[in-house]
Structure formats: C-alpha cells, structure tokens
Amino acid sequence: MNSHNPVDAQIGQRLQLRRLELAYSQDQLAAAVGTTVANIQNWEAGELHIEARELQQLADAMKVPLDFFFKSGGANTSGS
Numbered sequence: 001m002n003s004h005n006p007v008d009a010q011i012g013q014r015l016q017l018r019r020l021e022l023a024y025s026q027d028q029l030a031a032a033v034g035t036t037v038a039n040i041q042n043w044e045a046g047e048l049h050i051e052a053r054e055l056q057q058l059a060d061a062m063k064v065p066l067d068f069f070f071k072s073g074g075a076n077t078s079g080s
Contacts (some may be wrong), residue, residue, distance in 0.1 A: 009046030011055070011069045016044040032061040049072045 019029050026040040035054065042048035050058070059066045063075075 004046065005049065008043075008049050010048040011050055012044045014071070015040075015050075015058060016070045018064055018068065019044075022062060023064075029058075029061065033057040 019026070024032075026037045026044075030037045030040050033054070034057070039048065044051050053068060056066060057066065
C-alpha cells in the first residue's frame, strides 16, 4: 500500500541521505536491520510507512538518534 505521506517522504529522504553518507549499499543496510532491499527502496522513496520498531533499528544501525529522521540538513554525526 503506497502511503505518499509527507512524513514518510521526509523520513525516506533522511534515510537515504544517511545511508549515502555512510557509503552503505541498500543491500548492506537491509542486512544490518534484517529487512529486504525492496523495503529499503520503498522507504527511501516514501512509498512505504516505516514502523517505529524498524525506524529505531535503522537509527541504531546508522548511528543516529531517532529524531535525525525528523530534522533537516546533513547528518554530520561523527562519533563512530
């Protein structure tokens, strides 16, 4: 089911931004959080709603606080 919700779109953009900053492939990120590449693609496109549990797993895997997905601008969270 396509949500096309503006919040899902923003989260997807932030997800893709951070993934690219970390130079992770969609395959690598999917493996890190135990999901499929199709889910990563759909989340990044804002076409699939991310459940809270999944969003926390993504935040943990990409070493960002949960609120990262709701902000604007670059991650710039060096500390790993």
